[in-house]
Amino acid sequence: MSTELLTDGIDLVAVLLLGLGIKGLSKVRSARGANQLAAVAMGLAVLGLLIEIRPGPMAWLWIAAGTAAGGLAGVVTALRVPMTAMPEVVALFNGCGGLASLLVAVGVALFDSDGADMVALVSIAISVFVGAITFSGSIVAMAKLQGWLSTPAWTQSSLRHVVNISLAVAALVGAVLLPGDPAGLPLWLLVISSSLLGVGVTLPIGGADMPVVISLLNSYSGVAAAAAGFVVGSQLLIVAGAMVGAAGLILTQVMCTAMNRSLLSVLFGGALGASALSGGGGAGGEAGYSRITSCSPEECAMALEQAERVVFVPGYGLAVAQAQHALRELAKLLENHGVEVSYAIHPVAGRMPGHMNVLLAEADVPYEQLLEMDTINPEFPRTDVVIVLGANDVVNPDAKSDPTSPLYGMPVLEVDQARQVFVVKRSLGAGYSGISNALFERPQTAMVFGDAKAVLNGLLSELRSMGVGKVKVTA
Amino acid sequence: MSAFSQALWVLLLGSLLGLELIGKVPPTLHTPLMSGANAISGITVLASLTLIQKAGDNQALLLIGALSLGFALYNVVGGFLVTDRMLAMFRRKGDN
Numbered sequence: 001m002s003t004e005l006l007t008d009g010i011d012l013v014a015v016l017l018l019g020l021g022i023k024g025l026s027k028v029r030s031a032r033g034a035n036q037l038a039a040v041a042m043g044l045a046v047l048g049l050l051i052e053i054r055p056g057p058m059a060w061l062w063i064a065a066g067t068a069a070g071g072l073a074g075v076v077t078a079l080r081v082p083m084t085a086m087p088e089v090v091a092l093f094n095g096c097g098g099l100a101s102l103l104v105a106v107g108v109a110l111f112d113s114d115g116a117d118m119v120a121l122v123s124i125a126i127s128v129f130v131g132a133i134t135f136s137g138s139i140v141a142m143a144k145l146q147g148w149l150s151t152p153a154w155t156q157s158s159l160r161h162v163v164n165i166s167l168a169v170a171a172l173v174g175a176v177l178l179p180g181d182p183a184g185l186p187l188w189l190l191v192i193s194s195s196l197l198g199v200g201v202t203l204p205i206g207g208a209d210m211p212v213v214i215s216l217l218n219s220y221s222g223v224a225a226a227a228a229g230f231v232v233g234s235q236l237l238i239v240a241g242a243m244v245g246a247a248g249l250i251l252t253q254v255m256c257t258a259m260n261r262s263l264l265s266v267l268f269g270g271a272l273g274a275s276a277l278s279g280g281g282g283a284g285g286e287a288g289y290s291r292i293t294s295c296s297p298e299e300c301a302m303a304l305e306q307a308e309r310v311v312f313v314p315g316y317g318l319a320v321a322q323a324q325h326a327l328r329e330l331a332k333l334l335e336n337h338g339v340e341v342s343y344a345i346h347p348v349a350g351r352m353p354g355h356m357n358v359l360l361a362e363a364d365v366p367y368e369q370l371l372e373m374d375t376i377n378p379e380f381p382r383t384d385v386v387i388v389l390g391a392n393d394v395v396n397p398d399a400k401s402d403p404t405s406p407l408y409g410m411p412v413l414e415v416d417q418a419r420q421v422f423v424v425k426r427s428l429g430a431g432y433s434g435i436s437n438a439l440f441e442r443p444q445t446a447m448v449f450g451d452a453k454a455v456l457n458g459l460l461s462e463l464r465s466m467g468v469g470k471v472k473v474t475a
Numbered sequence: 476m477s478a479f480s481q482a483l484w485v486l487l488l489g490s491l492l493g494l495e496l497i498g499k500v501p502p503t504l505h506t507p508l509m510s511g512a513n514a515i516s517g518i519t520v521l522a523s524l525t526l527i528q529k530a531g532d533n534q535a536l537l538l539i540g541a542l543s544l545g546f547a548l549y550n551v552v553g554g555f556l557v558t559d560r561m562l563a564m565f566r567r568k569g570d571n
Contacts (some may be wrong), residue, residue: 018515022496025508032562035511039555042518049521055527062527062537066544073545074552081557083564089508089557097517097550101545104522111536112529119479218509221516221550226489228522230482237521238482239489244516246493251509345503354505361564367503 001016003051010048011236017041022247028367045236083362084319087352091142091214094221101127101224102140106191108231112180121179123230128187129171129194130181131224136198138217144202145210155204161268167197201267207267211352212255216263219248255353283327289428290435295446297455300387300422301462307384309340309375313413314360316350317390317425323453324363327389330456331365331465337468342369344376344386344413373413380417388415388423388439396437406435421445424455507561514554520547 018041024034055063081089104442105127113121143149154160174190181187205213226241255262304310312331318324330474331341343365349356357370371379380386388395398405399412421444428440428447439445498506527540
């Protein structure tokens with residue numbers, strides 16, 4: 001009895017700490033502590049369960065094996081992954097969480113389903129279904145982000161709906177038949193068709209829509225955990241899973257709003273824009289520009305030297321070129337020269353919301369200088385120079401002014417309000433969405449062609465040779 | 476109240492709590508939050524441990540349980556660490 005009180009108490013504290021952890025993660029000041037708090041809560045929950053179930057020697061052996069393997073792999077992955085690959089890694093971790101829920105449900109179905117009631121059997125079916133979709137969907141998402149998988153042409157035709165609907169029907173048949181024969185054919189039908197369905201719904205989605213999918217899959221993994229909670233009868237698991245599921249949905253909605261896409265069109269609309277069809281994004285050709293001005297880093301440096309207020313607009317191209325440190329150096333140089341520097345961060349800059357903030361934080365940019373869209377937009381008219389680095393769709397003025405543009409309605413950074421705009425880009429290729437950008441043809445815009453890192457280093461050396469940033473020694 | 480309806484209440488309240496807790500987050504924190512929430516979803520470790528305990532001397536079930544424990548822990552440990560790595564980088568001016 002006293003043990004039960006103890007473990008119940010531990011569970012309650014764990015739920016409380018998990019809640020506080022998630023809440024704290026929403027403020028910059030408390031986020032790190034909150035994450036650690038959530039980790040402690042997780043440890044407590046495990047401790048409470050171990051006290052409750054008192055594993056025997058054989059169980060301990062297997063627990064130790066699983067813990068050593070999973071824990072070690074987790075540490076190694078987490079410490080070695082570069083910040084630019086964060087979306088892939090979140091997808092990978094997420095897939096493994098889904099796989100864990102799937103395995104639990106399959107294990108119970110195969111070996112422990114004698115005398116299971118209807119609730120348990122339905123929970124098993126749900127857990128297998130959601131767990132399998134989370135797993136295979138996340139792995140496909142990871143592979144696509146890594147560039148290991150492209151978007152096959154058939155997935156852009158309506159054929160994919162036929163395939164996916166057939167798979168969904170097969171999964172449903174498996175789920176309905178499962179209670180009659182938990183360890184038999186229906187289980188495997190459900191496992192296989194759900195896994196393939198995860199592949200089928202993720203594969204057609206390309207480019208800029210990928211983060212939305214990862215966020216949604218993150219929500220699914222919460223649902224899978226909650227379902228596993230029903231299977232093994234753990235309320236703690238149900239609460240935590242439900243919280244994560246709800247959180248993932250909110251985040252997904254936030255991302256869709258920022259891109260002016262509805263969740264339905266992300267899921268069923270296929271890759272946005274025709275050029276994304278060949279996969280990977282950024283595939284489009286020279287999209288018929290006629291009034292392009294290009295300039296050298298030298299001219300750009302001269303404009304910077306005379307500016308009083310400079311705004312950088314970093315995009316994923318910056319991260320790909322690993323140029324965030326060079327950018328920070330340039331910003332420092334300008335600040336020493338008395339220039340007011342800030343960074344305009346679009347909600348979906350990078351490949352996940354907040355990804356760009358992480359990348360710039362890695363380069364020691366103070367986060368007060370990272371201004372969100374609503375804060376920075378009114379500031380552009382009094383900005384002398386804007387430098388766009390590897391961003392494209394998020395600065396496209398057509399999104400505001402051209403109702404025929406596919407981007408129309410998406411909130412964008414209004415850099416065309418600034419006095420002078422330099423766009424650093426490798427070529428005139430289209431962005432993720434494959435849509436041409438009217439900004440490039442504006443009279444105050446000049447293109448600086450080249451790799452972001454090379455251009456930034458060019459700017460640095462030009463500015464240094466002009467004597468910018470040197471402390472003036474007066475005799 | 477049956478155990479099932481009790482569990483449903485828990486599910487309902489947990490979902491509402493999740494919606495409330497995460498309502499307002501600055502975009503800066505969306506990626507860390509996603510990865511932190513992702514780590515928490517690895518709480519499936521509890522189900523894996525229960526499965527191992529229930530397995531008795533069924534070797535196949537022990538193996539499935541241990542595999543699932545490994546994958547769930549990979550999610551938990553990796554998720555929390557990677558989130559910590561990201562958040563450690565959010566410094567303020569002059570914090571160094």
